[in-house]
Amino acid sequence: MGEPSIIDNPRIDQLIRDGRLDEAMYEPLRTTSEPTVRLRGLLSSVGLQEDTAYGSLTLGDLLYDVIHVDPIVLQAAEFSHSHSIDGLFSFAVWAATFPASDVPSTQGAINGLEGFAAERLIGMHLEGQGHDVHFPDVSNEPGYDALVDGHPFQFKCLADVQGIHEHFARYTYPVIVNSELASDVAGMPGVYVDDLLHRSQVREIAESSMQHGTGMAEGHVPLLSILASSPVPLYRLYRRETDLVGAVSAIVTNTSARYVGGTIGGKSAAILGGALFGPAGSVLGLSLGSIAGAAVGRNAARIARGVLTKGDAQAVRGAAIETATLALESIPLKREAWEAKRAAVVDATKFGKATVIGSYIVARHDDDFVYMNDRARELARFRSELQSVDPSDVWKHLLVLIKRAGIHANVIQEPLSRLNVLTAGLAASKSRWMA
Amino acid sequence: MSDADHSLIHDALFSVPKEVIAEHLAGLETVNLARLLGEKVSGFLDRSAHQGMADKVKTSAAVYVQTTTDTDLSFKLLAALSQLLGASPHQFRSVRDFDDATGDIIKAAVVALREEDKTFLGSSLQDLIQHTVNALFGEVGKQFDHLPQEKQADVLKAVRDLISRLPQEKQADVRAKLGVNDLSDEYLRHAVVSGSLASALAGAVGIGGFGFYMGAVSLVSAMAGAVGLTLPFAFYTSLTSTIAVAANPLFFLPALVGGAALIYSRQNRSLRRKLAVGVVVQLALAGTAIETPMTAENNRKRAIAAWQHATEALSAAEDERINAERGLETAEALSAEIATAAGHDAESFKTMRGALSAARQAVDTARQVLSVRTRTAAAAKDRYWGLAL
Numbered sequence: 039m040g041e042p043s044i045i046d047n048p049r050i051d052q053l054i055r056d057g058r059l060d061e062a063m064y065e066p067l068r069t070t071s072e073p074t075v076r077l078r079g080l081l082s083s084v085g086l087q088e089d090t091a092y093g094s095l096t097l098g099d100l101l102y103d104v105i106h107v108d109p110i111v112l113q114a115a116e117f118s119h120s121h122s123i124d125g126l127f128s129f130a131v132w133a134a135t136f137p138a139s140d141v142p143s144t145q146g147a148i149n150g151l152e153g154f155a156a157e158r159l160i161g162m163h164l165e166g167q168g169h170d171v172h173f174p175d176v177s178n179e180p181g182y183d184a185l186v187d188g189h190p191f192q193f194k195c196l197a198d199v200q201g202i203h204e205h206f207a208r209y210t211y212p213v214i215v216n217s218e219l220a221s222d223v224a225g226m227p228g229v230y231v232d233d234l235l236h237r238s239q240v241r242e243i244a245e246s247s248m249q250h251g252t253g254m255a256e257g258h259v260p261l262l263s264i265l266a267s268s269p270v271p272l273y274r275l276y277r278r279e280t281d282l283v284g285a286v287s288a289i290v291t292n293t294s295a296r297y298v299g300g301t302i303g304g305k306s307a308a309i310l311g312g313a314l315f316g317p318a319g320s321v322l323g324l325s326l327g328s329i330a331g332a333a334v335g336r337n338a339a340r341i342a343r344g345v346l347t348k349g350d351a352q353a354v355r356g357a358a359i360e361t362a363t364l365a366l367e368s369i370p371l372k373r374e375a376w377e378a379k380r381a382a383v384v385d386a387t388k389f390g391k392a393t394v395i396g397s398y399i400v401a402r403h404d405d406d407f408v409y410m411n412d413r414a415r416e417l418a419r420f421r422s423e424l425q426s427v428d429p430s431d432v433w434k435h436l437l438v439l440i441k442r443a444g445i446h447a448n449v450i451q452e453p454l455s456r457l458n459v460l461t462a463g464l465a466a467s468k469s470r471w472m473a
Numbered sequence: 474m475s476d477a478d479h480s481l482i483h484d485a486l487f488s489v490p491k492e493v494i495a496e497h498l499a500g501l502e503t504v505n506l507a508r509l510l511g512e513k514v515s516g517f518l519d520r521s522a523h524q525g526m527a528d529k530v531k532t533s534a535a536v537y538v539q540t541t542t543d544t545d546l547s548f549k550l551l552a553a554l555s556q557l558l559g560a561s562p563h564q565f566r567s568v569r570d571f572d573d574a575t576g577d578i579i580k581a582a583v584v585a586l587r588e589e590d591k592t593f594l595g596s597s598l599q600d601l602i603q604h605t606v607n608a609l610f611g612e613v614g615k616q617f618d619h620l621p622q623e624k625q626a627d628v629l630k631a632v633r634d635l636i637s638r639l640p641q642e643k644q645a646d647v648r649a650k651l652g653v654n655d656l657s658d659e660y661l662r663h664a665v666v667s668g669s670l671a672s673a674l675a676g677a678v679g680i681g682g683f684g685f686y687m688g689a690v691s692l693v694s695a696m697a698g699a700v701g702l703t704l705p706f707a708f709y710t711s712l713t714s715t716i717a718v719a720a721n722p723l724f725f726l727p728a729l730v731g732g733a734a735l736i737y738s739r740q741n742r743s744l745r746r747k748l749a750v751g752v753v754v755q756l757a758l759a760g761t762a763i764e765t766p767m768t769a770e771n772n773r774k775r776a777i778a779a780w781q782h783a784t785e786a787l788s789a790a791e792d793e794r795i796n797a798e799r800g801l802e803t804a805e806a807l808s809a810e811i812a813t814a815a816g817h818d819a820e821s822f823k824t825m826r827g828a829l830s831a832a833r834q835a836v837d838t839a840r841q842v843l844s845v846r847t848r849t850a851a852a853a854k855d856r857y858w859g860l861a862l
Binding site: 064066 | 568569
């Protein structure tokens, strides 16, 4: 077909041929992960680093993320050759679940495919952040496209915000949109930005799909190959490339005019805040920017400020407790979603070679599940110890814990906005008494 | 910074030979400014005195290799790095916990180096490595002039051998960077001292890979040995500046007359933090050279199981300690009761003497049990000390 293959490590092919699928899971996808190349990547330009980061993904990483979104793709796999696994990621396999009646071979088909590709991409990006995404068996559910940790969400990839207003005229479900709309939807309640979703890229995928094999049936349109050959990091790299603590710190201490350093470079704190924490996050940078300055003071002044700003500090802690409580209340539904996904993976890997893949996926799933539960416990402990935490630092710790627990911002928007206002108020009080 | 970077560190922790981990750990635990000063004072101007420190590290590492499992060593090294760099403690119940822990260690290492070395302005693991690799090759030039003639010839030969390990076209690149076609002794000598060789070789690390890097480390170590310092490079590069400070009369004269506790504390902290940064860099570089990711994965799973086991053992030991404490309290109360009763009545003292003796024995036994339990609990805690067990 001419597209770049996802897998170019010959050892994977050999291991699959030898029936050693379990070992193949730990092999890097690309030979770019040879030690020399890895070291070079570490010591040289950003472009090569991205390539190296992609190369460091193993076959297991890839299968885990893709199958976690759509366990059904396993049923199409043969696992006899690395090409058959490449085929597993082809758009055609996913598209097989797309109703043929919706896809006439016209511009309408491309539009339909675009929507479908965008949904799957958003799904993968969310998975990378530790959420469970479940696409309903029947597509075109009224008002929502998928359940994220059990909560209904609409996914949209649009040229302008008109479609978002139309959605909210009829439904209340939150919406996740493409990155191009980030500045238009900043602060808009119930709207979240997937900063890895680019409309032009989605369109390219859909058009390629139409060119290869009349869209669906026989076409081998390796969706991930297209992503892999682009400079945009892959789904799972979203999590890999996002330094959460650094990102949150940046939102706290930077204004939107300043850029977040390191590997996230190029995203403003406000946009990043929106991506991580939704509408409340996107304005946090602006209002909390003064905290850093307010936090710098002499010790004596600090003690005096402590007394004079006690009421503000308590209000911040109260809002933080409320935010943590709401986040914790969402955990049981998330657990249910994860358990249902586990059952779906087990069900899809009952037979043949898929059982080996299934064991691997389930083991990783269980490992991530332990991590998620531990973070939830940590969050509960943090809530119970909030009285002893410096109120200026509360929000940073809280948001890191919430993100690590994989709780979607939608769950905590209301108290998070209040926490934002109160923390800004605390910063203002501190400034006043420090003067 | 990415999780891929983080995993370099824990991939290395769980796949490089046990001896390497043991040496890093022993170095971090053994090297401190007091010891360096002790050697400095006892063998002032006797450069070979530093051999003693290297021997101590090697001996301590050998003991670790003999007595400690791979998993325990990896955890101990993680704990030592976390403590020295001030990184947050972590639990280790899932693979992502290792990502979080090593991510925190990398961040702390970046902060530490920025504080300890004002020439470092980086913000990532990549920056840390580049800075360290440049420093490594820079040392070649700095030390060269101190070597005797025959050693200088050995170094030039080693440099030539190192370059010859590169692919032909890459050798040409290095020559081009140096601006010569023929790497004669005379030109190489100039390139070494001027530092131009350093930048050419630093660039070649990426080309030559980990083997080339290790060759360069061996070269620097050999040179270091020639001037009396045979510690591994991570220690070596960190030590040179500290030794320079420590050897300065402005530092150690106040230290000798006392009142230099603050200076000592700062310098010692600085030294140990830089050592820890060196180990982080070494581990990351080793992480790029891993050929068998499944080994690291399996060892990581074993480590998670060991952590779980240690958590349970600690919990059981704590429970037993509490029970033993209660047993001691009961025995002591009983003993006191019997002694009081016996004291009131001489007749009953006779009959109760046996009971009193038994009660006292019970107290002794309970004390012994408590002592053992306390030690067990402390040992269980110490085993993974600093890692939030």
